[in-house]
Amino acid sequence: MDLNDLLVIVIEPSNVQRTIIIDRLRDHGIEKIEEFTDASTALGAIRSLQPDIVVSSMHLPDMTGTELVGQMREDEDLAAITFLLISSETHYRYLEPVRQAGAIGILPKPFSSDELTVALRSTLHYLTESSNPPHVPEENAHIRVLVVDDSRMSRRFVQQMLENLGVTNIIEAVDGAQALALLQDEETFDLVITDYNMPNVDGKELTEHIRQGDRHPNVPILMITSEQNEQQLAAIQRAGVSAVVNKPLSYDMVKTLIERLVHEL
Secondary structure, eight states, rough: GGGGOOEEEEEOOHHHHHHHHHHHHHHTTEEEEEEESHHHHHHHHHHHHHHHHHHHHHHOOOSSSSHHHHHHHHHHTTTSSSEEEEEOOOOHHHHHHHHHHTTTTEEOSSSSHHHHHHHHHHHHHHHHHHHHHOOOOOOGGGGGEEEEESHHHOOOOOOOOHTTTTEEEOOOOSHHHHHHHHHHHHHOOOOEEEEESSSOOOOHHHHHHHHSSSSSSTTTEEEEEEOOOHHHHHHHHHHSEEEEEEEOOOOHHHHHHHHHHTTTO
C-alpha cells in the first residue's frame, strides 16, 4: 500500500479551506478523495465506502469533529477507521476527546506540508501493518502488557497497535486504582502502558506506586499524555517513567518506543 492507494473523506464546510486541504492531499499523491460539508451526510458515505482515513474540521454545521469521531468509535463498523482533525481550535474541552478517541493526528490551521506528511505516513504504516503484520520477534507473543486508561477508545487503539507488533497478551485497567489491584495480585507484567490523566489514581501516582513497591519496581512504563505543562511533564519524568509519548498517538512513534522497551526487557 502507498499513499496513492488511500481513500480519503474530507469534511470541511468552508469551500476555501476544503480546497486547500484537498490540494495538499493531492500534492502527496492522494487522488481518491470524497468531499463533504457536513458530518451527517459524510457518515452515510463513511459507512458505505469504508475509507482509509477521515479528515475533518472541528466545527461542522450539524456537529463538532469531537462528536463525529465519538460516533465513529461507538459504531463497530467505523471504529477502526483512522481520523485526522484539522482545526484552529485550541480549547481542551474540544480537543481532549479527540485525543482520547485515538485520532491519528491533530493538525493546526494552517498546517505545514511536513506536518501532513507525518500524519499520512503514520496512517499508511498503521493501515499496512494492520492488514499485513510485519515480521516481529517471536518472543513478543509471550510479552504480557498492562494497558491503563479510563477511555475505552484509547485502550482499544493501543491494543490494535500492540497486536500489530505481535503482542496479544494484553490486560486492561480503567484507571490507576484498578491497575494497582492487578499488580498487587498474582499478576506479572513485562510492560505497563498508562494514560496520565485518570480518575482515582492518575498515571504519575501509579508510576510512583510501582517504582516504590517491591513486586514490579523495574517494569518498563510507557506514559501517554496530552499534558503540555512543563512542570507536570518534569514531575512525570521524576516519577520514573521509561518513556513519554504525546497524544494524539503517532503509530510510528509508539511502535518505535514499544519495540525499544520490549527489546530492553
